[in-house]
Amino acid sequence: MLEKMLSFSRHHKMALLMLLDALLLPLALWSAVVLRLGGNWDPKLNAWLWIFAVPPLWVLPIFIKLGLYRAVLKFLDDRIVYTVFVAVSLSVLVLMAVILMAGISAFPRTSIIIFWMFAMAYIGGSRFLLRGVVRRLDARDAPRVPVVIYGAGRAGLQLMAALQEGREYRPLAFVDDNEQLWRRTFRGLSVHAPASLPQLLADTEAKAILLAMPSVSRGRHRQILEQLENLHVPIKRLPGMADLVSGEVRVEELREVEIEDVLGRDQVPPRAALLAANLRQRTVMVTGAGGSIGSELCRQIVQHQPLRIVLFELTEFALYAIDQELARLAPQIERVPVLGSVTDHARLLSVMRAFAVETVYHAAAYKHVPMVEHNPVAGIINNAFGTDTCAQAAEDAGVATFVLISTDKAVRPTNVMGATKRLAELSLQARHAAASRTRFVMVRFGNVLGSSGSVVPLFKQQIAAGGPVTLTHPDITRYFMTIPEAAQLVIQAGAMGEGGDVFVLDMGEPVRIIDLARRMIHLSGLEVRDEAHPHGDIAIRCTGLRPGEKLYEELLIGDGVLATDHPRILRAQEYHLPAAELAQHMAALREACAALDAARAFSLLQQVVHEFNAAPHSADWVLCRNQTA
Structure with a gap:
């Protein structure tokens, strides 16, 4: 009744x-x-x-x-x-x-x-x-998931109150690092020590752990997650305090633990003066504006009051998407969406002159190693000649600053993609050596989390599908950085450059990809299926190194590196080719690409990029696919 x-x-x-x-x-x-x-x-x-x-x-x-x-x-x-x-x-x-x-x-x-x-x-x-x-x-009527809240501070108590009003989760207990809170009770929920978590999970039959510590550093988050990893219980986290204060999210809006929390390091606050130096009241152009790095550059650029932003992109949908997003983020900033290729000098020059572009961030590139390895001529044309063409247009248009987004794969490259990016660096260094009026700056960094084609979203999809999680080699390691941090450092490095500089971003410690896979499986509440655990949930399968793939990445060609005023930005001291010598190589390489002679183009690329140590199977593949490049 x-x-x-x-x-x-x-x-x-x-x-x-x-x-x-x-x-x-x-x-x-x-x-x-x-x-x-x-x-x-x-x-x-x-x-x-x-x-x-x-x-x-x-x-x-x-x-x-x-x-x-x-x-x-x-x-x-x-x-x-x-x-x-x-x-x-x-x-x-x-x-x-x-x-x-x-x-x-x-x-x-x-x-x-x-x-x-x-x-x-x-x-x-x-x-x-x-x-x-x-x-x-x-x-x-709506059975709720029993959970344990990690963190009995203000955020944890607010989360408990919100969950008790809701229909999704039923909080059963608190866990906190503060010994003074142990054995206290809040609304019937007692506070326990972290060491008692395994027994607590067994007693309460909790199905998840909710992290309610939005103000702690990324380093502390990482330590907590490492402690919780072996419990094999799904973990969700409360959004950051900045999101809570801004009102973008509510305290009861829990999120999946992001891989940034596992690998993350404490971010160095950006320097406002460096961020604004090349942006404020200037016309800024971003090539590859719809890509992973290009789009984040655009988001951060519009926060610093540029006069206008020119979005240069080859893909129509990618251009439309970033243009619409910026319209929501910064409607007061003038946007100029332009479709075009970075290999089209006339198009680039007309755009730069028409809108009086002062700063260019060159993010347009083919970056997927296996894809470029199978399409070497296209990779050389877009990455190397595209950069050179864009730099030539910038010089002709009187652009003040040109910043190239480079990669750690340009260091002693073993694949075509890395070699083309190193050739792009050499091209800009030669232009600087020839006393160009445009200030050319190169910024080199490793993998970014969440970019298209990166392992993190791939692993998430594979875990959601029940596995297996695939990686190429058990010993492969990579550097990782979040896209926002990478974009901020690129902008700051671009303001620090004097011309011809190769900046290297401090990527932290390298990460073994197999450890990353295991951790993502464990934090999803699942068990790795291997010889020690034959009845586990998700298997990890090694498929073998792909053409041109390295076991580990490097950020420096030589040993010469200088510190800068920024703790996360270093200046590399590396060789460059004389302009005349580089011009001869570029002319020969251009002829080979025009003739679709992939084998000759590959050989010339090895000659101009001295440290290019191509894997044997890469050269064999190019030779047998010469006419289909």
């Missing part, structure tokens, strides 16, 4: 609550009088029995005015006590006035105080009793 009542309309529920109060108020007054008289009835009161029936006549209007019936039972909080206190106190004052004006001398005066206490207990208690019943019925 109670469930049927809960299905009533809002107005019907309000009417039922009024009826309940209309019965409880006379009961409270009768109880107060009987208690005051010691359980005996005074016959003198028989003539004034009507006084027990009339309190609802003035009390209910007071309750309505104070909004007592507008509160939703399921979401009642402690503030309802204050509302009931005020409403009952006002009703007692009216009752005293009625008794005095009616001259009811037989009515015991102290029973009015007792009535106040009974009314508070009956009205307030009935609300909390009904709230508990409604929540219990709601929890029964």
